[in-house]
Amino acid sequence: MLEYITIAAIILAAAGFTGWRAWQTLRVASGSKACGGCEKCD
Amino acid sequence: MTEGHARHDRHVIALMGNPNTGKSSLFSALTGTRQKVANFPGVTVEAKIGTARFENSEITVIDLPGTYSMAARSPDERVATDALLGRIEGTPKPDGVIIVLDASSLDRNLYIGTQILEFGLPAVVALTMVDVAESRGITVDVAKLSETLGVPVVVINAPKGRGLDDLKSTLHRTLHHPGKVLELDYPDDFLRGVNTLYNELCDLGVKLGFKPTRPEALRLLVDGAGPFFDECEEVGGEEFISKFFEIREKAAGGRSLSMHEAQTRYGAIGKWMQEVKQTETREGRTRTDIVDGILTHKFWGSLVFIVVMGLIFQSIYSWSGPLMDAIDGSFGALGEWVGGMMSDGALKSLVVDGVIAGVGGVLIFLPQILVLFLFIAILEDLGYMARAAFLMDRLMSRFGLNGRSFIPMLSGFACAIPAIMGTRVIEDRNTRLTTIFLAPFMSCSARLPVYVLFIAAFVPQMKVLGFIELQGLVLFAMYWVGVFAAIPTALVLKKGILKSKATPFLLELPSYKTPRLKAVGRTLWDRGGSFIKRAGTIILAVSVLVWAAGYFPHSQEVDDKYDAQLAEVESAYADSILEFNPEEDADSLLAQYKAIDDAHEERVAEAEEAAEDDDALEQAISESKAERNAEMAKLAAKSADAEQALSHYADWKALEERRGEIENLRGGEHLEDSFLGRAGHVIEPAVEPLGWDWRIGMAAIASFPAREVIVATLGTIFNLGGDEDEESETLREVVKNAERKDGSKLFTLATALSIMVFFALCAQCAATLAVMRRETNSWKWPIASFLYMTVLAYIGALVTYQVAHALGG
Numbered sequence: 001m002l003e004y005i006t007i008a009a010i011i012l013a014a015a016g017f018t019g020w021r022a023w024q025t026l027r028v029a030s031g032s033k034a035c036g037g038c039e040k041c042d
Numbered sequence: 043m044t045e046g047h048a049r050h051d052r053h054v055i056a057l058m059g060n061p062n063t064g065k066s067s068l069f070s071a072l073t074g075t076r077q078k079v080a081n082f083p084g085v086t087v088e089a090k091i092g093t094a095r096f097e098n099s100e101i102t103v104i105d106l107p108g109t110y111s112m113a114a115r116s117p118d119e120r121v122a123t124d125a126l127l128g129r130i131e132g133t134p135k136p137d138g139v140i141i142v143l144d145a146s147s148l149d150r151n152l153y154i155g156t157q158i159l160e161f162g163l164p165a166v167v168a169l170t171m172v173d174v175a176e177s178r179g180i181t182v183d184v185a186k187l188s189e190t191l192g193v194p195v196v197v198i199n200a201p202k203g204r205g206l207d208d209l210k211s212t213l214h215r216t217l218h219h220p221g222k223v224l225e226l227d228y229p230d231d232f233l234r235g236v237n238t239l240y241n242e243l244c245d246l247g248v249k250l251g252f253k254p255t256r257p258e259a260l261r262l263l264v265d266g267a268g269p270f271f272d273e274c275e276e277v278g279g280e281e282f283i284s285k286f287f288e289i290r291e292k293a294a295g296g297r298s299l300s301m302h303e304a305q306t307r308y309g310a311i312g313k314w315m316q317e318v319k320q321t322e323t324r325e326g327r328t329r330t331d332i333v334d335g336i337l338t339h340k341f342w343g344s345l346v347f348i349v350v351m352g353l354i355f356q357s358i359y360s361w362s363g364p365l366m367d368a369i370d371g372s373f374g375a376l377g378e379w380v381g382g383m384m385s386d387g388a389l390k391s392l393v394v395d396g397v398i399a400g401v402g403g404v405l406i407f408l409p410q411i412l413v414l415f416l417f418i419a420i421l422e423d424l425g426y427m428a429r430a431a432f433l434m435d436r437l438m439s440r441f442g443l444n445g446r447s448f449i450p451m452l453s454g455f456a457c458a459i460p461a462i463m464g465t466r467v468i469e470d471r472n473t474r475l476t477t478i479f480l481a482p483f484m485s486c487s488a489r490l491p492v493y494v495l496f497i498a499a500f501v502p503q504m505k506v507l508g509f510i511e512l513q514g515l516v517l518f519a520m521y522w523v524g525v526f527a528a529i530p531t532a533l534v535l536k537k538g539i540l541k542s543k544a545t546p547f548l549l550e551l552p553s554y555k556t557p558r559l560k561a562v563g564r565t566l567w568d569r570g571g572s573f574i575k576r577a578g579t580i581i582l583a584v585s586v587l588v589w590a591a592g593y594f595p596h597s598q599e600v601d602d603k604y605d606a607q608l609a610e611v612e613s614a615y616a617d618s619i620l621e622f623n624p625e626e627d628a629d630s631l632l633a634q635y636k637a638i639d640d641a642h643e644e645r646v647a648e649a650e651e652a653a654e655d656d657d658a659l660e661q662a663i664s665e666s667k668a669e670r671n672a673e674m675a676k677l678a679a680k681s682a683d684a685e686q687a688l689s690h691y692a693d694w695k696a697l698e699e700r701r702g703e704i705e706n707l708r709g710g711e712h713l714e715d716s717f718l719g720r721a722g723h724v725i726e727p728a729v730e731p732l733g734w735d736w737r738i739g740m741a742a743i744a745s746f747p748a749r750e751v752i753v754a755t756l757g758t759i760f761n762l763g764g765d766e767d768e769e770s771e772t773l774r775e776v777v778k779n780a781e782r783k784d785g786s787k788l789f790t791l792a793t794a795l796s797i798m799v800f801f802a803l804c805a806q807c808a809a810t811l812a813v814m815r816r817e818t819n820s821w822k823w824p825i826a827s828f829l830y831m832t833v834l835a836y837i838g839a840l841v842t843y844q845v846a847h848a849l850g851g
Contacts, residue, residue, distance in 0.1 A: 003389045007590075010392065014586035021580055022747075022808070029812035029824075 051099040053217050054134040056126055058158055059142030060151050061108030062428075062552050064170040067200040068142060069105040072210075091133070096210040102134060107466075110150075112157040112257075113265050123261065123270075126161060129252060138164035138217045140209070141193075145175035145182050146553065148319060152311045159191065159224035160257045164216045167195040168209055174553045178330075179322030187318045192222045201558060226310050232302045235293025236260045242278075242285060249277035263290060264299045334551060337429040340436065347430055354417040355521070356514035358494075362409035366494075369409070370772045373402030388596070392589055395761035400585025403757030403773045404577045404750050407491035411573050412566055414490065418456065419565035423557040427452060432551065441529055442536025447477040451528075454484030455521070456569070458810040462817055472542035476535045478814055479827055482805050483528040485521045487569070488749040492801045493520045495753055496794035499774045504654075523802040527834060576750070585754045588744055591718040592762045600715060604708040611700050619694045631687035632694060635674060639695070642670035706763075713737075713763040732800070732836070733793040733843040735782060737763070742800065747808045749801060792846035796839040804835035 059065050073092025090105040106122045121130070128135020141158050143151040159165060167187070175182060188195040194212045198205035228236070240259035247253050250273060262270055266286075275283055293299060336342050377398045384390040421427055427449075434448040446468050454461035461481040468474040485493075494517070501513050536542070612620055622632050649662035678688040713719050722736030729739035737759050745752035753773070760776045780788040805811065811824040818824075 003387060007388055007392055010586055011590045014583040014590075017579070017583045018587065021583075025808050025812045028809065029815040 051214075051217075052102070053099060053137045054102045054104065055213065055217070056136040056139045057103055057105045057142065058122060058126070058139055058154070059108060060110055060144065060147075060154060063108065063142045063144040063151065064200055065108055065142045066105065068140070068168060068170070068198065069103060071200040071203060071206055072101075073103050094210065096214055099214055101210075101213070103140075104133060104136060109154065111154055112261060123258070126158070126163070127252075127255065127258070136163065138166070138213065138221070140166050140168050140213065142168045142170060145169050145172045145197075146178055146180060147171075148175075148180075148182060149308075149311050149315055152314075153307055155191070156224055156226065156307050156310065157257070159193065159222075160226070160260070161255065162221045162223035164219060164221040165193045166209065166213050166216050167191065167193055168205075169195055169197045170200070171553070172197050173199070178328065181320045181322075183318050183320075187314075190314045190318060192224065201560075226306050228306050229295070229302055231295045232293050232299070232306075235263055235289050238289050239263050239286070242282065242289070243274070246274060246278050246282065250274070260303075262286075263293060264303050266290060266299075330554060333554070334429065337426070338432045338551075343429070343433045347433060350421070350426070351521075352510075352514075352518055354414065355518040356511050357417065358410050358413050358490075358517060359511055359514045362413045365409040366406050370402075370406045370774075373398060373406065374772060376402070388593065391593060391762070392586070395593075396585050396589030396758055397582065399757035399761040399773075400588070400754035401577050401582050403753045404491060404581050405574070406773070407494055407750075407753070408570060408573055410490055410494050411487055412570050414487065415456070415565055415569040416562065419562040420557045422565075423555060423561050425552045425554045428551050438532075441532040442542075443473060443476060443480075443532055447473060447480075450477055451481055451484055454481040454486060457486050457488075458482045458484065458807065459813050462810065462813050465817070470542050472536075472540040475818060475823065476532055476540050478817060478823065479535060480528045480532055482807065482810050482827060482831065483524040483531070483803070485524050485802060486749075486807075487573070488807070489520075489801055491750050491753045493517055493798055495756075495774060495777065496789075496798055499778045500789065500791045500794040520798055520802055523799060523838075527803055527838070531830075576748070580748060581751060581754050584744060584747070584751050585758055588718065588755050588758050589762070591721075592713055592716045592759055594716060596712055597715055600708065600711050604704055604711075608701065608704050611697070611704065615693060615697050616690075619690055619697060622690075622694050631677075631684055632691050634677060635688060635691035638670055638673045638677070639691075642666050645669075709763050713759065716762075718759070731843070732796050732839045733790070733847060734796070735788055737780075738788075738793075738797065742797075745801075746806045749806045752801070790847075792843050795846050796843035799842040800835045800839035802835075803831055803838050805831035 057065055057069055069090065069092060072094040092103050092105070094101045094103050104125060106125050109122050112123050124130050125133055126136060126139065139158060139161075141155050143155055155167070169182065169184065169187075172182065184195050184197060194216060196205055196209045196212050198209055200206065236256065236259050239262060240254070240256050243250075243254035243259050243262070258270065262274065265271070274286070278286075290299065294302070337346055377394050380398065381390060381394045384393065421430075431448045431452065438448055447465075450461045450464035450468075452461075453464055458481045461484065462478050465474045465477045465481070468477060497513050497516050497520075501516050504512050506512050506515060622630070624633050624636050627633055645666040646663055649659055649666070653659035653662060674688060678685045714723075718740055719736070722740040725739045725743065726736040729736070729742070734742070738756075741752045741755040741759060744755045756777065757773050760773075760780055777789050782788050805828045811828060814824040814827060815821055
């Protein structure tokens with residue numbers, strides 16, 4: 001049980017992070033984020 | 043401004059000058075802020091802000107884009123004027139300005155210098171490159187220059203830290219006094235025109251929302267276009283425009299206004315230079331002239347360019363190979379060690395097949411990235427890249443572009459994002475859009491792992507013409523695929539929807555410099571760090587998600603089926619064979635036979651690396667087999683037990699192979715049944731003509747947000763699918779040994795080439811598309827780029843596979 005809870009937490013964290021990055025990318029597109037997305041200034 | 047008892051001054055100063063005068067180096071030296079410094083023009087395209095301290099003063103330094111003029115034709119030139127006048131939101135208005143002038147090209151540098159001094163802000167001139175000027179026989183009388191311009195002049199050498207204290211103290215003194223407006227001797231009509239327009243602009247002032255300045259009136263009069271003109275047109279309407287053109291006509295007096303301006307400025311500069319500058323006449327050409335003559339020569343320059351680039355790609359293979367193998371081996375060992383510590387189950391699979399195989403698969407390419415950027419950083423700092431841009435100007439002009447497009451496109455070989463942002467230096471809108479559209483075609487560093495993986499696995503390690511590594515040659519060729527696709531694209535765009543007039547390209551050839559260890563080191567640190575960061579963040583996250591999609595639902599029925607098969611196979615063997623564990627029973631006879639067998643496997647692996655052709659390999663394997671058989675026979679002859687153990691060892695080996703086969707089938711069926719597998723089978727018909735199966739198709743789709751994800755995804759998919767065996771410790775070997783359902787090899791040379799061509803041409807980078815949207819202010823361009831490149835990549839991969847397959851690849 002603990003194993004599956006751990007896995008679910010890791011997957012949720014990965015999905016959350018990927019979603020956050022997608023959101024950041026959209027902010028770059030709209031011009032509200034100065035960084036170009038090449039990670040130098042993230 | 044006072045705070046408490048101590049007096050604290052706060053000032054804001056702007057740093058301005060031509061590109062490549064050492065402005066960025068001075069900014070870094072003053073503020074300590076890290077910033078990329080490259081030895082070709084146009085690197086700084088956005089204003090950067092840092093803080094310098096001097097005694098009790100805090101000085102905010104704004105590093106503005108390097109420009110040749112304050113004419114508001116291109117976006118960076120407009121940024122320069124707006125920032126100087128404090129009209130950029132969020133950027134403070136400067137109290138003063140440091141004008142950076144290159145002593146070796148003082149005449150040309152003073153052109154913008156005079157334009158800045160006309161604004162009348164307190165100013166200090168920072169004179170750079172004095173050593174370069176002296177090496178060319180140019181001596182500058184600093185005191186006279188200061189007297190002529192009416193502002194203090196300080197000689198500095200920012201990379202060596204010389205003159206910085208003097209500059210700061212001079213600046214500190216200057217900022218406490220009002221600035222002096224430089225008055226040039228313009229023709230009367232021209233000057234009257236400036237004054238009349240200035241009065242008109244003052245009348246518009248309230249509507250504009252700011253008080254216009256006389257130098258702005260001059261700029262507007264001469265340029266007659268640009269963002270400021272648009273603003274005036276908007277608020278002043280028809281009435282203003284008709285007056286404006288009337289004033290211009292009178293001021294011009296039948297000649298070009300920009301000619302009036304240039305003649306006045308260069309006339310004044312020429313007079314000043316007679317007193318300020320002394321040039322020692324040297325007979326013949328300087329060494330720099332001779333070297334430039336070769337490096338920018340149509341034929342010899344192109345040859346040098348191709349040889350230099352070829353050598354870089356050769357080195358990527360020969361230098362980074364051992365380090366890559368070491369990292370590869372470490373991740374293999376880490377996977378085994380972690381796997382050994384954890385009990386079988388989903389969590390172990392997540393860590394070993396998802397995280398270690400995914401992230402490790404990408405990280406092994408760090409040495410290649412570092413070798414590539416080591417060369418690029420050295421060439422940039424040396425001053426060679428500007429010569430390459432000059433060379434490319436001729437070639438690019440045939441496709442309607444010019445060398446100004448080459449500089450952003452060159453940085454596209456590192457990453458398309460700074461390349462797209464770098465197009466701000468291009469004045470002409472259509473040329474800028476074309477360059478933005480072409481930038482993603484340049485093979486960025488994210489494509490390198492894909493090329494290296496497939497070339498290392500499928501292109502034989504052999505030499506062409508006796509000294510050129512074939513693998514390096516193929517890698518070099520892959521970098522040209524994007525360039526060759528970009529050429530017809532440029533032609534179509536420039537002759538069609540983005541037609542524009544050819545504009546002259548002014549490129550300064552910077553002096554050759556010894557590459558600075560610090561600058562090269564910083565580039566490597568930034569690039570390597572960024573690569574590791576990507577592997578540890580987005581690639582790690584995507585690897586986990588790909589693992590989850592490839593692992594679940596993980597049906598119990600599949601496990602039960604293969605457990606039953608395993609039990610059936612194992613029932614045919616004696617307990618002594620079933621329970622043999624080579625690590626725990628290290629002293630047993632079976633383990634001794636295994637050690638002899640392992641030694642044979644090692645010899646075979648070494649022979650595979652070293653053998654020059656198939657015949658030599660076959661002979662080495664047969665010799666190794668004979669040696670193994672002889673050693674085994676010798677051991678068997680020692681006792682009856684030993685003889686019996688030999689036959690038990692053969693049984694154990696057969697059992698291990700069978701167990702391996704069943705586990706591979708189990709992994710394969712779980713993968714096929716997974717969410718990833720089900721989706722993969724839907725897209726399989728679309729990728730089959732490219733020589734791919736659903737696993738490659740899904741890996742390619744997963745890499746649309748970021749290209750290098752394919753390497754991580756392949757690592758995870760093939761590990762989950764049980765395609766690894768004892769010999770497949772590295773991803774290269776896993777890829778080499780992966781099979782289709784019918785038992786044939788999945789990856790052939792034709793498949794590998796098809797994947798590489800697809801990745802060379804496809805727009806798989808969400809961040810690039812986002813920046814394209816921002817820079818063009820429209821979704822039209824990123825959508826067009828994505829569709830065009832994806833279709834082109836598909837067709838390119840299809841043709842490559844079909845042709846290579848037909849030729850027997």
